[in-house]
Amino acid sequence: MSEATTGANEEDEIVTVNFKLTESFLDEIDDTWQGRGFNSRSEFIRYTLRDAVEFPTFDRDELIALLEAEEDVRTGRTVSAEEARERFGTDDE
Structure with a gap:
């Protein structure tokens, strides 16, 4: 890892981080x-x-739920707004 001082603050250092994608x-x-x-x-x-x-x-559970919902939409497993209101007990429209 290489390091360099930022110059703005003698205590802050820029550190190179390597990762794979x-x-x-x-x-x-x-x-x-x-x-x-x-x-x-x-x-x-x-x-x-x-x-x-x-x-x-998001926390991890929320992210997992979001990804599962994306998969449901992608595969056509969706519910109507009315079904969602009934499932979650809301009257918001």
């Missing part, structure tokens, strides 16, 4: 950062990681 996922990342106006892949990844740490949205 599939090429297809890296292509998706590249399409995303370029489409959203980031200057580089690294800038986009830092922003995304910082955002995930500062504003965690």
Whole structure:
């Protein structure tokens, strides 16, 4: 791992982190950062990681439920809004 001082704060250091991705996922990342106006892949990844740490949205169970719901939609296993209201006991429309 290589390290470099940021200059803004003598105690903060930039540390290089290496990780592996599939090429297809890296292509998706590249399409995303370029489409959203980031200057580089690294800038986009830092922003995304910082955002995930500062504003965690899902816990693991919620993420699993979301992925299962996506699979249900993809395979046509969906329910009507009325069925969902009955299942979850809400009257919101």
